[in-house]
Amino acid sequence: MSNELSSLVVIFTEFYYWVTVVFMFLIHVGFCMYEVGASRYKSHMHTLMKNTMLIPLVTITFFFFGWWIYFAFVNGPGINGGLVSAPWATPWSELMGGHMGGLATQDTLTVDDTAYWSRINGVFWAAFLLFSWTAASIVSGSVIERIRPSAFWILAVLIGSVTWIIDAAWGWSWNGWMVQLLGYHDAYASGVIHAIAGGFALGVLVVLGPRIGKFAPDGTPRDINPHNPWLVTIGLFLIYTGFWGFYVACNIPIIDVYGGAMLDVADKSYFSATNIYLQPTTLSAITFNFLMSLSGGLMAAYIVSKGDAFWTYSGGLAGVIGASAGNDLYHPIQAMLIGAFVVVIIYRMHFWVERRFKIDDAVGAVAVHGYAGFLGVVIAGFMLWGYPSSPFEGYAPITPWGQFLGAIIMFFVLGFFPALIASKILNGMGLLRIPREIEMVGLDINTEEQREEDARALREAIRSEA
Template sequence: MDAVGGLSQVETLIMGLDTLWVLLSAFLVFFMNLGFAMVETGLCRSKNAVNILSKNFIVFAIASLSFWFIGWGLMFGDGNAFVGLTNLFFANGGVDEGFGAISWARVPFWAKFFFQLVFAGTAATIVSGAVAERIKFTSFIVFAFILVAVMYPVTGHWIWGGGWLQNLGFFDFAGSTVVHSVGGWAALAGVMVLGPRHGKYRADGSTVPILGHNMSMVTLGGLVLWFGWFGFNPGSTMAVGDGSAIAHIAVTTNTSAAVAILSSTIASWFLLGRPDLSMIINGALAGLVGITAGCAFVDVGGAAMIGLVSGVLVVFSVLFFDKRKLDDPVGALSVHLMNGMWGTLAVGLFAIDGITGTATGNGLLNGGGFGLLAKQSIGVVSVAGFSFAVALAVWLVLKYTVGIRVTREEELTGLDRSEHASEAYAGFQIID
């Protein structure tokens, strides 16, 4: 066939289909911003709804600019084992040079960029829910910019950008560690520096339940996130040609979520005496986070086991953080941090070498010994140490310069009025 732009017509068609697949997957991941906004808002009180919606709306704008400004270059630029060093600023103007670690994706540069951008934005969104109902709006914006500009790209380079963990043989297909654990560690540091919401704990240390104001919104948001995850995980193939791999990833993703819903339901029934809806929804999200690292490396049975543990882990984790007075209004630490780590380690347990074409070696439970599990453990610990330390430093600098927490009076009034001079439900009397 005649060449078109240096490519044959067949090659041009393949690139077009791959580009369509990558962008559609990216659009699904972008749509997850709606899911996060609904889950976080519904699980918090009505007096803070405008504030949380505002944070979720603006965070992707912040991520877009910071990732374009320097984040992409630090993450995917050719450099050393620690960070990218070439073509650092403004994504090299869209010129696809000096980004060897992602040259395997045979789609146009801006398709690669946008697909990676929506993942970076997700990491920042995770922080929003954990620090909800007491953080200054401007301080959150500054932290989100730094997270996507520097913190997320550095560890991302280690794993996806040709860095030392990738060279070690550490595997994270779609981001249990790259996205979810990094966002979770940043959120944990923020929760520790901020402190709990006023009225969350009694003098004796016992927890006062602060119920979300709209569980219908939470449920819709959970379903949006579940739907969006079919862009998050299958889309990470970044090519449409291997249909069997895409289908396999879709099924492992769904299976883990489904089993996690059931295990979180049973766990909450046993521990709380009732099938708590917030635990059921967070169970689904926990199963999705848990399978994100290994969705292309495990079979359906392995995915079911990952989901089983994820659903139980999220319930125990919520109760654990509450007892430690680490106030996380939406359970983001339990969903993203704890299950991000679990899902990454699970690759070392359940991986089946070459199941979708990637040579991972077999996990421990498939006769592969401790080698892969050891590498996964090194990745989990190293990313934890770096992400938490840097995030803690950034939070502390913000605290002692511009401040990060609203006043007691502003918090009790509600951030909608104190920060935005607005109400989410004007004309309605809603008792928080």
């Protein structure tokens, strides 16, 4: 840190990720508002706490093992090599704490480790962690009003600190085996966050079952309307806002693309932002595409839902998610059309799956995140067919079949099946679903009665003063 320019690059990078974390916090604020607004009055306090408490639980477990998984599991392990050593990411590493980059006290760390990770580790960890919260929070909305909070928190740790970060190691890192062997490309996480979270939610819902009263005896679904539609819409607006931070966090802000171990072009430098695969991109490009895919999604959703506010807002989100895999490279009008196309498909799929399989997804998360993410990955395979998946030599190019296989891995292998198995275990132990009587009267029975008693006591106190 003795050279002003190189120090500026390091401190800018540190600050850049820190800012993304603050923006992404708004995603969680939005999810909490959305879920509370979508739940019925008699369960909203438990709904809020269910989502809130995933924050500390996923945070500490991501500290204990999630961060290490990201670096250690890039080869599978066992698919393209063994476990990779990552001494800067273990919970006992001195680099998982305040560090000035000087002499290490632990033998496992090299001089390069301390120089590189001392200022980046915490903010980079936090940027990934906020993705972890998002993955768990997506699942949270779909299971409201009948899952036991304790069961949800175990499932939240499973997706937030284990399965999603395995998929990031495999398909969302510069050296993941899916990138190297399949040419997997998912720049803004259509698959690695949204498809896996949607698939995970579906796996839980299959075992959990619908809310009481959701389906008529003949199987016709009933609408269970949000108790506060305004909270829902503000929540979704906040999720849009936080999504900006999410997009920016997916980039590396400044790197010499011609230097280091990548292209290694002699006597030339090219400083640029890159995506997670270290392929150059610009904030300008992704800003065009974020807004155009959002607009495509909103417009299509407004048409297919006949102006339904809930689905129009969700469609905006699905539009972005559907284009995200290739939003580093698409033309803005391509991003808009992809966003619109994806929304038409996922809207129809949501209602078809609801009727056909009696799946009660309270907030449409499986469709908005899962199906849109899956489609986004597959569409990128056709749109970006033949593009190099990485600046590194020897990696497979992007193909439709590599992307299709990648989407299957994200949605089913790391999303649906782990959730199905974990939910069946929890259900077998009687821990998955709340007791029937409590579901009927609402989880907040104690809170509501206490509130009524407090109000009565206050009324009487005021009367006695009068």
